[in-house]
Amino acid sequence: MDCKKSDFQLDHSVTYFNCAYMSPQLKVVEEAGKMGLQRKRNPFKISTEEFFGETDMLREEYAKLIHASDPNHIIVIPSVSYGMANVARNLPLSKGDNIIVVGEQFPSNVYPWRTAADEGGAEIITVTPPKESKDRGKLWNEKILNAITPKTKLVALGNIHWADGTLFDLKKIRKQTRNVGAWLAIDGTQSVGALPFDVSEIQPDALVCAGYKWLMGPYSIGLAYYGPALDNGKPVEENWINRYESENFANLVNYNDDYQPGALRYEVGEHSNFILVPMMLAAVKQLNAWGPENIQTYCRDLISDGIKKLKKAGYKIEDEDYRSSHLFGIRLGDGHNMEEIKAKFEKQNILVSFRGDSIRVSPNVYNTDEEFERFVNALVD
Template sequence: MTLIPNQRHLFDIPDDVAYLNVATMGPLPLAASEAGQRGVARKLRPWTIPDTDFFEDTKKLRPLLAQLIGADETGIAFVPSVSYGLATAARNLPLAKGQKILLLADQFPSNVYTWREQARATGAVIETVSVTGNVSLSDALIDAITPDIGLVACPHVRWTDGARIDLAAVGARCREVGAALVLDLTQSCGAMVCDVAAVRPDFVVAAGYKWLLGPYATGFLYAAPHRREGTPLEQNWITREGASDFSRLIDYTDAYAPGAERYDMGERSNFALLPALHASVQQILDWGVANIEATLAHQNRTLAIALEKRGLATGPESGRGAHYLGALLPETAPADLTARLKAENIYVSKRGNRLRITPHLFTTQTDIARFLAALDRHLG
C-alpha cells in the first residue's frame, strides 16, 4: 500500500473551505463534473445519440463497480438509491413467520424502514443489536446471529459513529445458521476494502454520492450468484434479452439479460449521471481503494490524537472505519456547533451526541489546523 499525496488540485474546493463532511456528501472531482457536462450536452441534440449509447455507459461502468468490491461484473445492477436496492433484496429474500431480522441500533433509516415493512408483510420479527459494556458492536452483532435469525442487514461502518463491522466474520456466522446477509456499503465503498468473495453476502447496495465521489441518485446493487434469478422491482424493456435490437422490441420476451442486469432500474442509461459516476469510480480505482484506506487512516490517526487531547473521544482505531471519526461531544458543547463552524467555512456534521468528521484526500494540514483552532474557541 502507498500513501497518496494530497489531491486537492483534482477538486473545486477553495483554499478557505475546510470540507470534512464526505460522509454527508462527497464532492465531485473536476473530471467527473466535466464528464457529466459532456454527457448532458448530448441531450441538446438528441438526433446525434446513437442507439448504442443506451448500452455503452452501463457496459463500461459495470466492471468498474464490480472491481470496487472484488465482484464479477455479471453480479452488478444499477440502482438510483439504497432504498431501491434494499427493496430489491427484500423482494427476493423470503422469510418465515417468526423468523428474526437482525439490525443494528442507530442504523441508517433506509436500512430500517425496508425491513420493518418486510417484517409486517411476512410475520418476521425485528431484533436490534446494541452494545453493552466493553463489547464491540461487531462482536455484539456476531453473538446475536442465532439459528432463529433469517436475515442480517448491516453496514461495514455505522453512519453515526464510524463503528466498524467485521463483515467476513459476520458472513461466516450467517452461513453457519443459514441466515441471509444484506450489506449497505454506502459509508465505506471507495474508502475501505471489501471483498465479497470473502464475505459472501446475498446482496450488497451502495449509494454513489458519498465515498464514491459520484453524483446524487446513482448507486449499484450486487447480487450473489444464487440470487441472480429473482424478481426485479420493475419490468422494463432494457433489461430483456435482445433489447439492443430496437427493431425487435415488440417481439416481447420473458427472458432477461444474463446475471443481475434484470435488477437494473428503469431509464438506467442516464446520459449525464453515468459518465460522471464513471469518472469518479475510475479515479478511485486509479488511486486504489487500499491506498485510500491507508492514507485516510494515517491522516485520521493524527487527528484522533488531537481530538482525544481535547477530551473528544473517538474510540480505538481497530473498532472504527479508518476513514471515519465520530468524536463524542461534551454535554457543554453548544447546540449550534456545526452552524458556528459552517460560518467559518468549516464543514462537519453532528449525529446524535457525536461530531462526525470525515476528511478525504483533498484535506490539507491547514484545513485540520483551522478546524482544531475553531473547536478550541467554541468548546473552550
Template sequence: MLTCQRDLFDLPRDMAYLNAAFMGPLPASVVAAGHAGVAVKARPWEVSVDAFFDPVEKARSLYAGLTGADAEGISVVPAVSYGMAVAAANLPLERGQRILVLAEQFPSNLYPWRKKAARDGGDLFTVARRADGDWTKAVLEQLDDRVGIVALPQAHWSDGGLLDLERIGAVCRSMGAALVIDGTQSFGALPFDTAKVDPDFAVAATYKWMLGPYSMGFLYVAPRHRKGQPLEDGWICREGSRDMSRLVDYTDAMDAGARRFDVGERSNFALMPMVISAMEQMSAWTPMAISDYVEKLTDRIVAETSVLGCMAPGKGIRSPHLLGLSLPEGVAVGPLAARLAEARVVLSVRGSRLRVSPHVYNDDQDVDRLIEVLSDALKGC
C-alpha cells in the same frame, strides 16, 4: 503512497471540508463528464443504440473491480432504498424469524426490513451499541438460529464504528442467514472484498465516498439470487433488447446476470458519464490507498481531540475514514458545530456526536484548522 488530491477539486483553501460522509464533492473531471453528457441530449440524432448499453456495461465493470465482485452480479440502481427493496423482495423470512439491524442504523437500511418483518410475521431485532463501541462483537453476540436476515453497514454512519463483515459473513453462512450490506458510507474509501464477505446483496450510492453524482448507485446480487424477481418490468432488462427493431417481439426472458434488477432509464446520459469518470478515478487511487491516506488524518484527529476530552471508538473498531467524536460531558453539540461552521470547518452532527469524515482532498492544514477551532470553543465551555 497517495498524496493530497486537493488540486483536482474546487475547494477553497480557507475551508476545511471534513464532510464526505454527508456528500463527496465532485472532482473537476466528473463535472466535465456531466457537462458533456448533458450536451449529448441536445443532439439526440447523434445518440446511437449502443449508447444505451455500452456505458452502463463499462460502469458495471468498473464498480465490480472496486468491490471485488463479478460484473455479472452488478445491477444499476438509483438509491440504497431501491436496492434494499430488491433484497427484501427476494429473501425468504419464516414467521417468527429475526431480521437484525443496528441501533441508529441509517433509515434506508431499516424501513424495508421493518415492512418485511410486518408482512412476513418476522421480528425486527435491534442490536444495541456496546459500551466499548465494538459493533462486530455486538452483532456476533446476537447471531443464533432465530436469525433469518442480517442487514448491516460496513461502517456505522453516525459513530464510525467498523464491522468485520468477513467474520460476520462466515457466521451467517454457517447458520443459513442472509447478509445484506449498505456500503454507502464505506465503499470506495475502504477495501471491500465481495468474494470473501459473500453477501446475498450489497448496495452503495455513488454520491458520498465514491465522489460520483446523486441518484446513482450499484447493487451486488449473489449468484444464488440472480434468477429473482425485479421490482420493475422494463424493456431494457430483457433478452435481446439491444435490437430495438424487435422490441415488440415480447419476451419474458431476462438479460443475463443481475441486469434484470436494473432500474428503468439506467442509461442516464448525464449521470452515467459522471459515474464512469468517478469510478475510473477511484480505481486509479484504489480504496486501500485512500484508506491508508485518510487514516493518518483521523488518527491524528483522535489523538489531538482526546486531549480536549473528546472520545472516539478505539483503534481497530473504528473506521479509518469516518469518526464520531463524543464531546466532553456538558458540552452541547449544536452550538459547537455552529461555531465550527462559522470558522469554515464543515462537518456533521449525528445524534450527540460530531461526525468528521476526511477524504483525499484533505490534509494536515485542514486538521490544524479543526483542532484550533475546536480547542478554542471547548475552552469556553
C-alpha cells in the same frame, strides 16, 4: 499519496470535513456530465449500442473497485432504497423468522425490512451499541454475532456505521450468517470508495451503494452487487430494458417474459442515463487510479496526531481497530458543550455533521494537515 484538492471543485474558503454528507465534485466528473448533457443536442448520434455499452463499462470499472470476478453481478440503481427493495422482495420469510439490523441504522436500510417483516410475519431485531465507551466497537460486534440464530434470515447493516464510523466485522458476521443459512445485505454507501472492500472475500448476498458520497459520483445514481442467491428472483420494476434480448430494438414489440440473466434483471429502467452514467464512470475510474487503500491511509495519516490530542482533551473516540479513518465520531466528555462547539465551527467555516450525540467527521484526499489542525484547535482551545 499527496493531497488531491486541486482535482476538485471545492470552495477553499470552507474547511470541509463532511464527505459523508456529500462529496465535492471532481473536475473530471463535472466534465463528463457536461459532455453527457451535450450529447442530446443531436440524438441521432446516440446509437442503440450506447444504451448498453457505457453501463457495461461502468460495471467493469466498479468490479475492479470491489474485487468482483463477474461484472454482470453489478447493476445501476437510483438509490439504496431501490437496491434493498430488490433484496426485500426476494427474501424468503416465514412467521417466527427474524431480520437483524443495528441501532440507529440509516433509514433506507431499515424501512424495506420493516415492510418485509410485516408481510412475512417476521420480527425485526435491533442490536444497539453498548453503553460503555471502552471497547464499544468490540462489544457491539459481539452483540451482533450473538444475536444471529437459526431463526435469522437476514442481517442488514453497513460496513461501518454511518453516524460514527464504527467498523463491523463482516468476515465473522458473514461466517455466522452462512452457518444459519441467512442472507447478508450490506449498505456500503459510507465506506466503498474510501475503504477497501473485497466481494470475493466477504461474499455478501447484496452490496448496495449510493454514488454521491465516497464513490465521488453524482446524486440519483448508485451501484448494487447481487450474489448468486438472487440470480433467479423477481425485480421490483418491470421495464423493457431488463428483459431478455432487449438489445434488439427491432424485436421489442415481441414481448419477452424472460428477464436478463442473473443480477441484470434488477437494473433500474433507463439505466443508460447518458449524463449520470458517464459521470459515475469517471468517478470510479479515478478511485481505481488512486486506490481505496491509499485513500484510507491518507486519511489515517491526516487524523492520527489530532485524535491523540482530542483524546487527551477528554473527547471519546473509538480505538482504531474498530473505526474507519475516513469517517469517525467524536463524543463529548465532561466540560464540553455541543452548542459552543457548533458556534465555533460556524464562525470558522468548519463543516462537519452532527449525528445523535456524535460529531461526525469525514475527511478525504482534498483535506490538508493545516485544515485538520484548525479543526482540532477549534475543539481544544
